[in-house]
Amino acid sequence: MSAVIAETDERVARSSTFVRIMRRPEIGALMGAIVVYVFFSAVDTTGTFVGLNGAARWTDVAATTGIVAVAVALLMIGGEFDLSAGVMIGTSGLFAGLLITEYNIPVWPSIALTFVFAACIGLLNGWLVVKTGLPSFIVTLAMFFSLRGINLGVTKLLTDTVRVADVDEGEGFDSARTVFAAELWEPYGFKVAVVWWIVLTVIATWVLTRTKFGNWIFAVGGDKNAARNTGVPVNRTKIALFMYTSMSAALVGIISLLRLRSMQAGQGVGEEFVFIIAAVVGGCLLTGGYGSAIGASIGSAIIGMAFIGIAYAGWNTDWSWLFLGLILFVAVLTNSLIGKRFQGGRK
Amino acid sequence: MTNENHSGDTAALRLDNVTMRFGSVIALSGVSMHVDPGTVTCVLGDNGAGKSTLIKILSGVYTPAEGSFLLEGNEANFASPRDALDRGIATVFQDLATVPLMSVWRNFFLGNEPTVGFFPFRRLNTKYAKTACKSELFDMGIDIRDPDQAVGTLSGGERQAVAIARAVHFGAKVLILDEPTSALGVKQSGVVLKYVLQAKERGVAVVFITHNPHHAFLVGDRFFLLNRGKMIAQYERADVSREELVRAMAGGAELDALAHELESLSSE
Numbered sequence: 201m202s203a204v205i206a207e208t209d210e211r212v213a214r215s216s217t218f219v220r221i222m223r224r225p226e227i228g229a230l231m232g233a234i235v236v237y238v239f240f241s242a243v244d245t246t247g248t249f250v251g252l253n254g255a256a257r258w259t260d261v262a263a264t265t266g267i268v269a270v271a272v273a274l275l276m277i278g279g280e281f282d283l284s285a286g287v288m289i290g291t292s293g294l295f296a297g298l299l300i301t302e303y304n305i306p307v308w309p310s311i312a313l314t315f316v317f318a319a320c321i322g323l324l325n326g327w328l329v330v331k332t333g334l335p336s337f338i339v340t341l342a343m344f345f346s347l348r349g350i351n352l353g354v355t356k357l358l359t360d361t362v363r364v365a366d367v368d369e370g371e372g373f374d375s376a377r378t379v380f381a382a383e384l385w386e387p388y389g390f391k392v393a394v395v396w397w398i399v400l401t402v403i404a405t406w407v408l409t410r411t412k413f414g415n416w417i418f419a420v421g422g423d424k425n426a427a428r429n430t431g432v433p434v435n436r437t438k439i440a441l442f443m444y445t446s447m448s449a450a451l452v453g454i455i456s457l458l459r460l461r462s463m464q465a466g467q468g469v470g471e472e473f474v475f476i477i478a479a480v481v482g483g484c485l486l487t488g489g490y491g492s493a494i495g496a497s498i499g500s501a502i503i504g505m506a507f508i509g510i511a512y513a514g515w516n517t518d519w520s521w522l523f524l525g526l527i528l529f530v531a532v533l534t535n536s537l538i539g540k541r542f543q544g545g546r547k
Numbered sequence: 548m549t550n551e552n553h554s555g556d557t558a559a560l561r562l563d564n565v566t567m568r569f570g571s572v573i574a575l576s577g578v579s580m581h582v583d584p585g586t587v588t589c590v591l592g593d594n595g596a597g598k599s600t601l602i603k604i605l606s607g608v609y610t611p612a613e614g615s616f617l618l619e620g621n622e623a624n625f626a627s628p629r630d631a632l633d634r635g636i637a638t639v640f641q642d643l644a645t646v647p648l649m650s651v652w653r654n655f656f657l658g659n660e661p662t663v664g665f666f667p668f669r670r671l672n673t674k675y676a677k678t679a680c681k682s683e684l685f686d687m688g689i690d691i692r693d694p695d696q697a698v699g700t701l702s703g704g705e706r707q708a709v710a711i712a713r714a715v716h717f718g719a720k721v722l723i724l725d726e727p728t729s730a731l732g733v734k735q736s737g738v739v740l741k742y743v744l745q746a747k748e749r750g751v752a753v754v755f756i757t758h759n760p761h762h763a764f765l766v767g768d769r770f771f772l773l774n775r776g777k778m779i780a781q782y783e784r785a786d787v788s789r790e791e792l793v794r795a796m797a798g799g800a801e802l803d804a805l806a807h808e809l810e811s812l813s814s815e
C-alpha cells in the first residue's frame with residue numbers, strides 16, 4: 201500500500217455518537233419499549249408490574265415469543281417469510297408428545313428426534329422456495345394449513361382426542377423439564393425459557409453481525425442476484441434460515457409440552473404474525489436486507505409487557521390484539537421516520 | 548489449477564469460431580475474439596446483437612455449443628459462474644454488482660470475507676476488512692468517507708467503481724464489464740472509465756461491453772463489432788478514428804437509410 205490512510209477521516213466527524221446510535225435498526229423498538237413500560241407501570245392496578253414478580257411474568261411471554269421472533273427476523277433479513285412458524289410450535293410439541301406417550305420412546309431421544317423432524321420441515325420449506333421460485337409467503341402459507349390439518353388429523357387418529365396428555369409418565373421427563381421448563385430465582389419464579397431466549401439472541405446477533413454467514417444473510421435479502429454474482433451460496437443460506445426458524449419453533453413447542461405436561465392440537469396457530477410483528481417492530485424491513493436480532497427481542501419484550509400489562513391494568517385481555525396492531529403501526533412509522541432522518545433517504 | 552500456457556498463446560482469453568444456439572435461434576455464429584492482459588477490449592453492439600449471450604459464455608453461465616474458448620491457452624470448460632470466478636474471470640453486471648443496503652466494506656468482501664479464529668468462534672476480521680477496503684479503494688482513486696456507509700448512499704458511478712475495485716483486489720485476470728456506463732450521466736461515466744483504465748494499468752485484461760462508441764473510444768485498445776450474432780469488424784486503436792467507429796457501430800449504410808427516411812417523414 202503506497203498511500204497512508206488516516207485511521208479516521210475528518211469528514212466522518214459529523215457522524216456523532218448520537219447519530220450512530222440513532223442509525224441502529226433497533227432504536228425505534230428500544231424507545232417504544234421504554235414508553236410501553238412506563239405506560240403499563242402507570243396504569244397497573246396490582247402494583248406488581250414494575251417489580252421482579254411482574255418481570256418474571258412478562259419476560260416469560262417475551263421469551264416464548266422472542267426465541268422464534270429472532271429466527272424469523274434473520275429469515276426476514278434474508279428476504280423470506282415463514283408463516284408456518286406458529287403452527288410448528290404445535291406440530292413439534294405434538295410430535296414429541298406422541299413419541300413419548302404412544303410409542304413409549306424416552307423423553308430425551310424424543311426431543312432429539314423432534315429437532316431433526318423440525319429441521320426437515322424447515323428444509324422442505326426452504327427447498328420448495330428456492331426450487332419453485334414461488335414467494336415464501338405462499339409456500340409457507342401452504343405449509344401452515346397442511347400442518348394445521350395434520351396436527352388435528354394425526355392427533356385424533358392416535359389418541360381419539362385433540363390433545364396429547366400424560367407426557368410426564370415418559371422416562372427422563374424430570375431432567376428434561378429442568379432444562380426446558382424449570383423456574384429460577386425463587387420466590388419470583390422466572391422461567392428458564394428466558395435464559396434460552398437471551399442466549400439465542402446473543403448468538404443470533406453475533407452470527408448476524410460478526411460472521412461470514414451473517415454477511416451472506418444481509419446479501420441474499422438485500423439483492424439476491426448481486427449476492428449470487430459475488431459467489432454467495434444464496435440457496436444454501438436461505439434453506440439454513442428456514443431450518444433455524446422451524447427448529448426455534450420446535451424449541452418453544454418442547455418448552456410448552458414439558459411445562460404443561462400436555463399439548464393441544466391447535467397450539468401455536470396465530471403466533472406466526474406475532475413473530476413477524478416483533479421482527480418488524482425491531483427494525484426489520486419487509487423487503488429484506490435490513491434488520492436486527494436484538495431488535496426482534498426488544499419487539500418481543502414489548503409484546504410481553506403489553507399482554508401482561510393489560511391483564512395487570514384490570515382490562516379485558518381481548519384488548520391486547522388492538523394494542524399489538526397499534527404498536528405495529530406506530531413502530532413501523534417511527535422506524536421509517538428515523539430512517540429518513542438519519543440515513544439520508546434509506547427506504 | 549494450472550497456469551501453464553501450452554500453446555504459447557499470450558492472450559488472456561480467446562474465443563475461436565464460437566456458435567451458440569437456443570432451439571432454432573442462433574444467438575452467436577462463428578464469433579472469434581481475443582483479449583490481451585493489460586489492455587481494454589471493447590465489444591460494441593446494438594440491442595439484440597448477442598452481447599448478453601457473449602457475456603454469459605465468458606462468465607461461465609453458458610458453455611458454447613461449437614468452437615473453442617481458451618483461458619490463458621487452456622480450455623475454459625467452466626462448470627459454473629463460481630468456477631469462472633475462481634479461475635480469474637470477474638464479471639461486473641450493470642445494477643447487479645452491489646447490495647445497496649449493505650456497507651461499503653461488507654460489499655467489498657462479500658463472498659470473500661476475511662475471518663479470524665477457529666470454528667465455532669470463527670468471525671469476520673472487521674478491523675482488517677474496513678482498513679483494507681478503504682486503502683484498496685484509495686489506491687484505485689476512490690476516496691470514500693466511511694467504509695461503514697451503505698453502498699446505496701454512493702452515486703451510480705462510485706458503486707460501479709467499488710465493484711471494479713473489488714474484482715481487481717481479488718486478483719481478477721479478466722474483468723468483464725457489462726454496460727457499466729449505460730445508466731450514468733456524463734460525469735459519472737467519466738468516473739467509471741477512469742477505473743477501467745486503473746484496472747488496465749494493473750495488468751488486468753478488461754472486456755468492456757457497451758453500445759456507446761464514444762465511451763469505448765475513450766478507453767479501448769481494440770474494438771470488436773458485434774451485429775446480429777456475428778463479429779462483423781475488428782479495429783486496433785491506431786487504425787480507427789472516433790467518427791469511423793461511430794459510423795461502423797451505427798451500421799454506415801443503415802444510418803444513411805434511416806436519415807433519408809426521417810427526412811422524407813419531416814418533409815411530408
